[in-house]
Amino acid sequence: MSGDRPLALTPAMEAALDRWLVTEAATRDLSPHTVTAYRGDLLAFLHFLAGHWGGSVAPSGLAPLRQTDMRAFAASERGRGLGARSLARRMSAIRSFLRWISDREGFDLSAALSARSPRFARSLPRPLTPDQAQATLDRVGDHATPWIGARDAAVLTLLWGSGLRISEALGLEGHDWPFREALTIRGKGGRERQVPVLPVARDAIALYLQICPWGHQPDRPLFRGIRGGRLAAGTVEAAMARARAVLGLPASATPHALRHSFATHLLSAGGDLRSIQELLGHSSLSTTQVYTGVDDAALMAVYRSAHPRG
Missing domain, CATH: 1.10.150 (DNA polymerase; domain 1)
Known part of the structure; x- marks a missing residue:
């Protein structure tokens, strides 16, 4: 123009x-x-x-x-x-x-x-390995103010264990607690989905609420900032940035990478794409199919390192 x-x-x-x-x-x-x-x-x-x-x-x-x-x-x-x-x-x-x-x-x-769209290389997600994810949670939880460490670890455990977007985790309200085995999440476009909540995530949230200065208040946000308001995504991102610096992880190790990790770890364990699509809340299966590229890349890396002709 x-x-x-x-x-x-x-x-x-x-x-x-x-x-x-x-x-x-x-x-x-x-x-x-x-x-x-x-x-x-x-x-x-x-x-x-x-x-x-x-x-x-x-x-x-x-x-x-x-x-x-x-x-x-x-x-x-x-x-x-x-x-x-x-x-x-x-x-x-x-x-x-x-x-x-x-x-x-x-x-x-x-x-x-009939005019063709421009071609572009779809960038693959860069998930963390299970060991990297666990090390990140441990590091984030080790904070000078115990309730803040417990809070940040609880949020990141939800991202990794349930595949939530950070906005979805921080949008949870006090009345959503206590969680059952599955949690109803309203994602992009108002679409609702059921996501699993592992016992380790429930335990992490319970610990955070036990030591949080405001405790559990049904009419307030579940995850609270330093002054009691809703926790901001930037605060969690900063906590993970500090952790990855100490652990020597790449810049791609962000809170969203834990959601990628959820998907790729499920796929590696034999999960089918359609089920993973539902858990992630993707409107299109093509969005979820990018994770097959991640899995293929990992397989090829193993092949090249282990094959006698590699």
Whole structure:
């Protein structure tokens, strides 16, 4: 997009975009964050077309769209510095909108939709080994203020033992305790899932609550900050950063790496992808399939080190 002020969308296109976003949010159970991202993707594309074609475009005006227009937009975005991964996501949202509006308006956009998305190398998660994860928990728990060490260890035990996102763990309330064998978690897009809670995690939380200055209060957050408010993710991240520095772990050893560890350790133990997808709360199996790459990488490392011809 040029530095000029983008042309405004036509009222009909504004209405169509809003209708599509509502439909996507309802049928695909999208989070508000994703809906906002999709809106930004489509606004970037429609504003580009307005400049590319010399005027704002109505829904029916998309009928002449061709593969060359899609390529021109992709080239423009790359020229502005958008990475291949972000552009691929942006093009996916645009294709979804174009399929929807072509069905709604009754024209064929198959030529435009045939444009390929940019390829990018999907980065593999970098989980911790079981020994590294345990050493991290032990180190985090060794704090000058015992209740803070117990709190941080309890949070990280939940991430590793139940595959929670850090936001999900810190969003737990006092009334969620005591835990049963499974815990109901509301994740991205409002999707609910059941996750297992191991006895070691329940024990860690019980110890934290026993020595926490505020104890257990059902109407307050389960995990409390130094002044009694909800514990911030940055505090847990800082605690893990200190632990990895002492243990000599790589910078990838973050709280989220413990969630990756949960998935890869289950996969290595024979867990099936569909079950792991449910436990992690992934909306798409393709998101979970990245862990097979982690497992394959580990197997190849063993092969290369052990095979006589390696």
